[in-house]
Amino acid sequence: MNCISREETCTDGTWLHGLTAVDWEGLFRGKHRECSDSSGTFRERSDFTVSQSGDDPAQAHSRFPGSARLGPAAAPRPVCRCVCVCVCGMAVSGSSVEFPGSLTSSSLPPPRTRIFKIIVIGDSGVGKTCLTYRFCAGKFPEKTEATIGVDFRERLVDIDGESIKIQLWDTAGQERFRKSMVQHYYRNVHAVVFVYDVTNAASFRSLPAWIEECKQHALGTEVPRILVGNKCDLQDSVQVGTDVAQQFADAHSMPLFETSAKNPNSPGGGSCGNSDHVEAIFMTVAHKLKSQKPLVLSQPPGGSGGTINLSRVMNDRGEGNTGWGCSSC
Amino acid sequence: MKRLKKKKQNAGFGVNENGASTREQDYGRKQKLAEIHQALISDPVDIETLRRTAASKGGLLTDELRRKVWPKLLNINVYDLPHKPGRNVREDHKDYNQVVLDVRRSMKRFPKGMPALERTVLQDQLIDIILQVLKRNPQLHYYQGYHDVAVTLLLVAGERMAIAMLDTLSKFHLRDFMDPTMDSTKHILNYLMPILEQVDPELHDFMIRSEVGTIFALSWLITWYGHVLSEFKHTLRLYDFFLASHPLMPIYLAATIVLHREKEVKQTECDMAMVHHLLSRIPQDLPYDLLIAQSLQLFSQYPPSLLAKRAALQSRKSLSISTFHAFQLSTLHQRPDSVLQRLTKAQGSTTSRHASQRSGLEAALPGGRGQLWGKGNRMVKMAVWGLSATLGAAVFAVAQTAMDWGPDMLLQLF
Numbered sequence: 001m002n003c004i005s006r007e008e009t010c011t012d013g014t015w016l017h018g019l020t021a022v023d024w025e026g027l028f029r030g031k032h033r034e035c036s037d038s039s040g041t042f043r044e045r046s047d048f049t050v051s052q053s054g055d056d057p058a059q060a061h062s063r064f065p066g067s068a069r070l071g072p073a074a075a076p077r078p079v080c081r082c083v084c085v086c087v088c089g090m091a092v093s094g095s096s097v098e099f100p101g102s103l104t105s106s107s108l109p110p111p112r113t114r115i116f117k118i119i120v121i122g123d124s125g126v127g128k129t130c131l132t133y134r135f136c137a138g139k140f141p142e143k144t145e146a147t148i149g150v151d152f153r154e155r156l157v158d159i160d161g162e163s164i165k166i167q168l169w170d171t172a173g174q175e176r177f178r179k180s181m182v183q184h185y186y187r188n189v190h191a192v193v194f195v196y197d198v199t200n201a202a203s204f205r206s207l208p209a210w211i212e213e214c215k216q217h218a219l220g221t222e223v224p225r226i227l228v229g230n231k232c233d234l235q236d237s238v239q240v241g242t243d244v245a246q247q248f249a250d251a252h253s254m255p256l257f258e259t260s261a262k263n264p265n266s267p268g269g270g271s272c273g274n275s276d277h278v279e280a281i282f283m284t285v286a287h288k289l290k291s292q293k294p295l296v297l298s299q300p301p302g303g304s305g306g307t308i309n310l311s312r313v314m315n316d317r318g319e320g321n322t323g324w325g326c327s328s329c
Numbered sequence: 330m331k332r333l334k335k336k337k338q339n340a341g342f343g344v345n346e347n348g349a350s351t352r353e354q355d356y357g358r359k360q361k362l363a364e365i366h367q368a369l370i371s372d373p374v375d376i377e378t379l380r381r382t383a384a385s386k387g388g389l390l391t392d393e394l395r396r397k398v399w400p401k402l403l404n405i406n407v408y409d410l411p412h413k414p415g416r417n418v419r420e421d422h423k424d425y426n427q428v429v430l431d432v433r434r435s436m437k438r439f440p441k442g443m444p445a446l447e448r449t450v451l452q453d454q455l456i457d458i459i460l461q462v463l464k465r466n467p468q469l470h471y472y473q474g475y476h477d478v479a480v481t482l483l484l485v486a487g488e489r490m491a492i493a494m495l496d497t498l499s500k501f502h503l504r505d506f507m508d509p510t511m512d513s514t515k516h517i518l519n520y521l522m523p524i525l526e527q528v529d530p531e532l533h534d535f536m537i538r539s540e541v542g543t544i545f546a547l548s549w550l551i552t553w554y555g556h557v558l559s560e561f562k563h564t565l566r567l568y569d570f571f572l573a574s575h576p577l578m579p580i581y582l583a584a585t586i587v588l589h590r591e592k593e594v595k596q597t598e599c600d601m602a603m604v605h606h607l608l609s610r611i612p613q614d615l616p617y618d619l620l621i622a623q624s625l626q627l628f629s630q631y632p633p634s635l636l637a638k639r640a641a642l643q644s645r646k647s648l649s650i651s652t653f654h655a656f657q658l659s660t661l662h663q664r665p666d667s668v669l670q671r672l673t674k675a676q677g678s679t680t681s682r683h684a685s686q687r688s689g690l691e692a693a694l695p696g697g698r699g700q701l702w703g704k705g706n707r708m709v710k711m712a713v714w715g716l717s718a719t720l721g722a723a724v725f726a727v728a729q730t731a732m733d734w735g736p737d738m739l740l741q742l743f
Contacts, residue, residue, distance in 0.1 A: 148548035
């Protein structure tokens with residue numbers, strides 16, 4: 001009965017200390033700088049994809065207008081250090097656990113393992129379950145059903161030599177669940193992943209409601225948020241263009257990823273996303289969190305301390321800090 | 330094939346038994362069949378016996394019996410069933426997209442060996458059934474998981490009877506889940522912890538400390554476990570039980586399951602994620618007969634009214650609970666099928682004449698002298714008829730499958 005309180009692993013107050021993380025901002029600085037310049041945005045985005053997937057860039061970027069203009073010349077562009085680390089880290093020591101029945105086995109990491117709790121939200125049927133399953137089990141699930149309430153998946157990863165548990169909370173998409181059921185799970189969340197379906201415009205139009213939902217649960221700009229456009233292997237039925245999505249992401253200061261949780265090896269599947277891509281999305285978030293969170297683990301939340309930190313961070317941002325969040329959202 | 334299936338079914342409640350006790354069980358089974366049969370032909374129908382047998386060991390035993398007993402448990406006249414949904418049922422419904430989305434990806438709920446074509450026919454019917462009931466009751470709102478209930482009814486009872494049963498269930502047992510919001514559902518879930526507190530305060534405290542909440546039991550409650558059980562026979566066993574019980578019974582079973590796993594829970598890290606994860610993955614080999622008996626015991630020991638008082642549950646009005654007494658009263662004066670058939674015919678209702686004739690084939694023989702096809706699932710028949718026009722040879726395969734998961738004959742058991 002080893003009872004670890006939440007405060008020891010993830011406190012609202014403590015992890016805000018490190019918000020001005022260098023790696024992450026370096027990664028997205030370009031994008032933020034070019035918020036109003038859509039073509040520049042695409043270029044930044046393209047670079048990012050190259051570094052993540054390690055795929056043939058011509059194939060990997062066919063969905064991005066920017067990269068189409070860039071052509072093969074995109075390949076040698078500078079690769080972001082952060083993402084590179086992600087992929088390498090995974091290749092060497094990423095251990096995938098789909099979390100089978102026994103939780104109490106000896107394979108559990110020591111209690112001091114840091115836990116990053118990420119909530120995945122978005123409309124029904126956009127592929128939240130597939131994405132989280134893809135990341136945690138390493139494969140595309142054959143059959144997924146409607147998620148009722150909240151599902152939980154977990155994976156232990158190694159980031160820069162530190163073992164970190166990534167907890168993904170997969171939520172029900174139907175509105176009635178989000179209103180009164182999912183609330184409980186917004187608490188102590190470290191990051192939010194918004195998912196929409198690139199072949200379903202309605203799921204994209206719902207995003208403002210989801211963002212609002214997050215705000216209501218006091219998950220504002222200080223919590224890292226990313227936007228994922230899923231199912232981009234279905235190229236023939238794309239309804240949400242990358243340009244529109246990118247504009248939206250910029251307006252809300254979120255990085256955008258377009259991907260497909262489906263295995264790219266299947267015939268006709270995935271010209272833009274692949275398994276590494278899904279991997280990189282969550283690993284990128286994990287890196288961001290790792291760089292944000294202080295190494296001190298068992299620091300108590302310290303009541304007012306958290307509040308002070310929060311306000312300081314927000315002030316920083318007000319002064320032109322290019323962090324995750326931005327005052328526009 | 331059929332014999333094999335029966336063997337499996339017997340194994341469901343004869344686990345680890347030696348030959349002697351299997352014989353004893355066979356005897357018990359026969360006795361139970363006779364008892365149910367007798368209750369069905371009593372006038373009025375002996376609903377108390379039906380309820381008791383549905384909850385007792387082995388439940389209602391066969392799909393054949395379920396098709397006879399389930400309507401009685403819900404006060405449904407099988408000779409006056411709603412019509413098949415027309416084409417317009419899919420037009421202009423706010424929940425249409427959500428229903429289609431959920432039904433299309435509910436492949437796991439259909440028998441494994443079922444040909445895709447047949448499954449597609451059933452999935453289309455499932456969409457129609459759900460929309461039909463929602464259209465008939467504009468006050469009801471679809472929730473994800475409702476389709477898990479509907480599919481169970483459809484697979485056992487066929488399209489028209491499933492509509493009738495789903496309609497009644499939605500107005501009574503499932504009513505709280507179908508509000509515009511899930512607040513009432515949350516209220517029902519709030520009964521779970523007080524039960525645990527009564528039985529095992531230590532476990533209760535552990536769970537409170539972990540802040541696990543009760544969402545792990547949400548899908549259990551609103552789908553009557555249909556969403557989380559992979560073995561259809563277990564789902565059926567529980568549906569027998571819940572159809573015969575108070576609307577809060579799924580919560581009592583949830584408490585029983587948590588208590589059953591008490592050691593596991595206490596050994597888990599006291600953390601929301603860990604405990605939620607452990608509990609939400611329901612073991613597939615639970616001793617259902619035992620757990621059902623324990624739930625009944627808990628229910629009589631700590632009835633909802635007592636829990637509401639002790640735990641100071643907010644005095645929110647639950648429609649399912651408040652209407653249950655009246656619902657139970659309404660089931661007391663049902664006529665047996667043979668009488669119902671005569672009465673319905675005599676009424677000469679033009680609207681239900683067709684229904685009487687068709688379901689008469691299937692339900693008019695309480696003595697159990699039916700043939701498999703006559704008593705078979707109408708959907709399967711339709712699928713087969715549809716196929717036979719185009720795929721002559723395929724009929725055989727489909728029929729085989731239908732036989733495989735079709736009803737056992739009551740006759741054989743006597």
